[in-house]
Amino acid sequence: PSARIGHIGLYRDEETCLPVFYYYKMPAGKERTVILTDPMLDTGGSACDAIMRLKNDGYRNIKMMCLVASPQGVKTVQEKHPDVDIYLASLDEGLNDRYYILPGLGDAGDRIFGTK
Secondary structure (H helix, E strand, O other), X not given: OOOOOOEEEEEEOOOOOOEEEEEEEOOOOOOOOEEEEEEEXXXXXXXXXXXXXXXXXXXXXXXXXXXXXXXXXXXXXXXHOOOOEEEEEEEOOEEOOOOOEEOOOOOHHHHHHOOO
């Protein structure tokens, strides 16, 4: 009942495969645990960007929760942010040449938010 919800808006540019930031709104209470949720952890770029923004804003107790991840994405986050625990429902095989998770879910963001 005391949970607070914030939002970090990032998406991956289809041409460069780099994260693009568009929105950041987090509640007060930097001493609280932040559970950063993302349906898919593919390359780890967006996750690392989101974690860095949280840390730069003063949040220290950060955990990451994902439905599906690639081994490469997990490795990237662990190397850049070893203090962030990662919780997954499924670890898939890897990434294809366009950096999509195999076998994956398709575009989870589009599915969740109905954007395609």
